[in-house]
Amino acid sequence: MVNLLLTIAGSITLLSIAISMVRFIKGPSSADRIIAFDVISVSSIALIAFIAVISERIIYLDVALVYGILGFLGVIVVARYLEKGL
């Protein structure tokens, strides 16, 4: 029963990632694409946490933490590049 609920939650999160890709492809400015990347990165933290609970392995939560760190650093580095140059 809990596995079924978590599978439904994971598929809704996957649908949200697919919808954010539309903004990633279409966005007229570069800030649109960066915010779509940030939303995808935070959604995949939740998705990896669901997979971790379904397969009962705690090591997958470390993968989610790495996604969080790299997404945060990526957004800040690209925003600084847009403002000041390399």
Next chain:
Amino acid sequence: MDTNLLGIIGGLSAIGGSVFLLLGSIGLIRMPDVYNRIQAGTKASTLGTILSLAGLIFIFPSWFGKFIVLILFVLITNPVSSHVLARAAHFIKVPLSSLTKLDKLNEYHETDAPTKAHLSENEINKEREE
């Protein structure tokens, strides 16, 4: 994994968090302006992820520490990164939507002194001597 009440609560709050993520990404498509999209995307996705992770604590109470680290990390870093991105987008003059009535950051940019971050120390001293 137990199938009693705590497991069902965790599963339902995980579904609630993912519904917030879905609404946030729908808002990302429909908003007319880059600044509105930054607000919709960041607020909804942060809340949805935190709600999902907080619900998953009920299913495996012994994994409490790692879930708390993830929740604190997302809670602290997501607003910071969206703020930096919104300032950079305003700086490179991404156009506001036609429905906007007031832009207070424009006045702040005009009265701000131009930055000298790109000059080296020798050039700053030469400018001061002139």
